[in-house]
Amino acid sequence: MKDFIFGTRPVIEALQAAQTLDTIYIKKDLGSELAGELLEAARAAGVPVKRVPVERLNRLTRKNHQGVVATVAAVTYYKVDQVVPMLYDNGENPLLVVLDGVTDVRNFGALARTADCAGVSALVIPERDSVSVNADAVKTSAGALNYVPVCREHNLVKSLRYLRDSGVKIVGTSDKRSVAHTAVDLTGPVAIVLGAEDRGISPEVLELCHECVAIPEFGHINSLNVSVAGGILMYEAVRQRLADGQAAPAAQ
Numbered sequence: 001m002k003d004f005i006f007g008t009r010p011v012i013e014a015l016q017a018a019q020t021l022d023t024i025y026i027k028k029d030l031g032s033e034l035a036g037e038l039l040e041a042a043r044a045a046g047v048p049v050k051r052v053p054v055e056r057l058n059r060l061t062r063k064n065h066q067g068v069v070a071t072v073a074a075v076t077y078y079k080v081d082q083v084v085p086m087l088y089d090n091g092e093n094p095l096l097v098v099l100d101g102v103t104d105v106r107n108f109g110a111l112a113r114t115a116d117c118a119g120v121s122a123l124v125i126p127e128r129d130s131v132s133v134n135a136d137a138v139k140t141s142a143g144a145l146n147y148v149p150v151c152r153e154h155n156l157v158k159s160l161r162y163l164r165d166s167g168v169k170i171v172g173t174s175d176k177r178s179v180a181h182t183a184v185d186l187t188g189p190v191a192i193v194l195g196a197e198d199r200g201i202s203p204e205v206l207e208l209c210h211e212c213v214a215i216p217e218f219g220h221i222n223s224l225n226v227s228v229a230g231g232i233l234m235y236e237a238v239r240q241r242l243a244d245g246q247a248a249p250a251a252q
Helices: 008-016 035-047 055-062 080-089 103-119 133-138 154-166 226-242
Strands: 003-007 021-027 049-052 069-074 097-098 122-126 150-153 171-173 190-195 209-214
Touching: 003 008, 008 021, 008 069, 021 035, 021 055, 021 150, 035 049, 035 154, 035 190, 055 069, 055 097, 080 154, 097 103, 097 133, 097 154, 097 226, 103 122, 103 133, 103 226, 122 154, 150 154, 154 171, 171 226, 190 226
Parallel strands: 021 049, 097 122, 097 190, 122 150, 171 190, 171 209
Antiparallel strands: 003 069, 021 069
């Protein structure tokens, strides 16, 4: 079950109180001065806004929504530039998983579950064209999303540039590359980038990858589920780090 806040003023107040909202839905033709204030507050808070028909809002709630409904996030969102310095300050070796366009809640939940087991430092998702971290996602993750920080970024390309500048190696995945996933050094600070199953990693993100790897496939389908591919890569990083003599990451 989702938690909602409805009404223009209550949503503005929630934003001003720094409540973590997942998405704000606004009626398509809503254009009042108060609506403008809401849009500005949402922009400042980095909360995605979607213009939708009033019928969509009516399906979300039967209350007097005044053309505005917000969904409350099931977790607290962070930013990459908050998490990475903290990891370095704590003497940790960052291992991040960046999801470029993953929208299926089941895949996201499975990835989060594996990420927690593998000691991943954080998951990174974009504000738009991404899964919502709602109660369904937390349930699908078997509760792992209560432990793995999720960084929601307005501009994924800018965030990846920040990671590069912070000494993090960006490793992408592509079935068009011949480098095996076991041939790339994952022992240092690494961000593994996984793309959407239908289109893969976007070209802008792919350009920022230091290296791209492919997982060998020998069957007829030649299309691993993104959560399976992610699990293989996360545990390849774990294998390499343990072989390198690094201690297993402490539980977060």
